[in-house]
Amino acid sequence: MIAIVDYGAGNLQSVEKALKHIGCECAVTGDPQVLLSAEAAVLPGVGSFGDAMNQLRSRGFEKAICDFVNSGRPFLGICLGLQILFEESQESPGVRGLGLLKGKVLRLPKESGLKIPHIGWNSLEVKPGEPLFQGLPAEPYVYFVHSYYLRAEEDVVTATAQYGTEIHAAVRKKNLMACQFHPEKSGQVGLAILRNFVATLERKED
Numbered sequence: 677m678i679a680i681v682d683y684g685a686g687n688l689q690s691v692e693k694a695l696k697h698i699g700c701e702c703a704v705t706g707d708p709q710v711l712l713s714a715e716a717a718v719l720p721g722v723g724s725f726g727d728a729m730n731q732l733r734s735r736g737f738e739k740a741i742c743d744f745v746n747s748g749r750p751f752l753g754i755c756l757g758l759q760i761l762f763e764e765s766q767e768s769p770g771v772r773g774l775g776l777l778k779g780k781v782l783r784l785p786k787e788s789g790l791k792i793p794h795i796g797w798n799s800l801e802v803k804p805g806e807p808l809f810q811g812l813p814a815e816p817y818v819y820f821v822h823s824y825y826l827r828a829e830e831d832v833v834t835a836t837a838q839y840g841t842e843i844h845a846a847v848r849k850k851n852l853m854a855c856q857f858h859p860e861k862s863g864q865v866g867l868a869i870l871r872n873f874v875a876t877l878e879r880k881e882d
Contacts, residue, residue, distance in 0.1 A: 678702040678874075679714035681741070683731045685721035685756060687858075694860035698871050708740035716877045717744055720860075721756030722821070725781060726768030728760050738774065745776055745852050750876045753854030755822060758847070761854055767824050777849060779828035788840025793823040798837045798857075800845055806834040808846065808853055808872050816865045818845075818857040826856060851876070 678700055680691055688704050695702045695718070702718075703710065711717055719741065721728055732738050745751050753761050760773045765781035773781075784792050799815040809816070820837070826844040835846035835855070846855040853873065859866035 677714050679711045679717045680704045681711060681717060681719045681737060682706040683721070683728065683735055683737055685723050685728050685731065687720045687722045687755070690860045691718055691720045691754065694867060694870055698867055698874065700874055706735060708736045711737070711740050711744055714749075716750040716752075716874070718752045718754065719757035720754045721760070723756060724767055725756070725759055725765035725773070725824070726771040728756055729768070729771050729773060732760070741774060742776065748851050750873060751852050752873050754860070755856060755858055758826060758854035758856050759824065761852070762826065762828070765824060776852060777828065777832055777847060778830045779826055779844070781824045782827055783824055784822075785840050790840045793821060794839045795821050798839060800835040800837050803834045806848060807876050808834065808848070808855070808869050810872050810875075812865060812868055818859065818862040818865060820857045822856060
């Protein structure tokens with residue numbers, strides 16, 4: 677069973693629908709113990725960094741997420757769920773993220789003249805051999821909705837995109853994976869990415 681973490685940050689039903697569409701058993705849960713009993717987990721989310729961290733902490737998810745990731749089971753963060761895996765964000769000064777990965781979340785530059793938030797389809801430049809992107813085109817198109825972007829400070833970046841600056845669009849550190857874009861809203865490419873995530877669970881079981 678794949679646990680979809682409910683911490684009041686929305687975007688749950690579309691993730692659940694996409695996972696069920698590809699044949700996964702999944703459950704939306706606000707209970708950290710259900711998360712800890714799952715075989716894999718997804719952390720979606722839209723909204724602000726500070727509110728998200730406050731909700732995670734008040735609902736008892738901070739330690740549970742860290743324990744789950746440290747257990748070696750597959751974990752996927754999506755959009756805000758990527759950002760809060762890191763240490764801090766310009767959106768919420770003074771608020772500490774989960775700190776599972778090293779890096780900062782920065783506001784997209786206004787100087788680019790591009791619209792913020794960044795809403796729409798962008799191509800990715802994908803690192804060869806990465807599990808999430810197996811079998812995909814060289815520059816797959818995916819759907820973004822965000823005003824802040826990741827600047828990772830360790831060698832975990834698996835895909836980048838360009839929108840006024842280089843966006844670290846996906847990361848992986850062992851079993852911990854995350855993407856700034858929304859695979860559940862990215863058509864057949866997004867469904868393929870979710871299938872690849874599920875395949876990491878199957879390989880682990882082997």
